[in-house]
Amino acid sequence: MTILITYSTAHNTTALLAKRISARLTTILPPSQHVEILPITSIPTTCAAGIIPYSAIILGSAIHMGSWLHPAKKFISQHQSELGEKPVWAFSVGVPATEEMAREEEKKVEGEIRRHVPELKGHRLFKGKIERNDLPWVVRTWFRWFPGEAKFGDFVEWEEVEKWADGVGEELKGVLEGGK
Numbered sequence: 001m002t003i004l005i006t007y008s009t010a011h012n013t014t015a016l017l018a019k020r021i022s023a024r025l026t027t028i029l030p031p032s033q034h035v036e037i038l039p040i041t042s043i044p045t046t047c048a049a050g051i052i053p054y055s056a057i058i059l060g061s062a063i064h065m066g067s068w069l070h071p072a073k074k075f076i077s078q079h080q081s082e083l084g085e086k087p088v089w090a091f092s093v094g095v096p097a098t099e100e101m102a103r104e105e106e107k108k109v110e111g112e113i114r115r116h117v118p119e120l121k122g123h124r125l126f127k128g129k130i131e132r133n134d135l136p137w138v139v140r141t142w143f144r145w146f147p148g149e150a151k152f153g154d155f156v157e158w159e160e161v162e163k164w165a166d167g168v169g170e171e172l173k174g175v176l177e178g179g180k
């Protein structure tokens, strides 16, 4: 059986998180469970067969302007019915300015995912990376998550990512052994 980790990224941080999650799952799951990582854009949205072979799915996306990237939104909208038949987890990657904004953003994004994947098993917002050059100038001027001072740098908390992946791995063991 194969577990799919599929992600949407603009500047590669989400891909790095997907790889770390995959590495943790590989150590936790029995050898009969394979983990495959693919960019969301490599899976045809028009073809249900694209995700049917997988026994569980972990979806990840960077957050831009308070929402998942377009390819990730399109994916959950177009694969809604297949996703409803599998255990699905999701993670988001953003750089919210404060812990309070992080909680708000996590809740909001999760609500958007659940509109298409109501049985979502779990969702987590992780801190990512941002450089000044990643932002179009116009965004710097009005973006909500810039309340004052711009915040640039690498904020990835790898331990948090690993802890989450380990939790998903343990849940997956139970779900897959139960034959769901």
Ligand SMILES: Cc1cc2nc3c(=O)[nH]c(=O)nc-3n(C[C@H](O)[C@H](O)[C@H](O)COP(=O)(O)O)c2cc1C
Residues within 6 Å of the ligand: 008, 009, 010, 011, 012, 013, 014, 015, 061, 062, 063, 064, 065, 066, 067, 093, 094, 095, 096, 097, 105, 127, 128, 129, 130, 131, 134, 135, 136, 139, 145
């Ligand atoms: C144009 C742009 C818009 C962004 N909007 C948000 C946002 O609304 N909320 C947030 O938490 N982070 C936001 N970010 C930060 C990114 O989510 C963060 O840099 C993340 O690590 C990007 O992941 P990626 O490298 O996989 O693209 C934005 C970044 C860019 C470049």
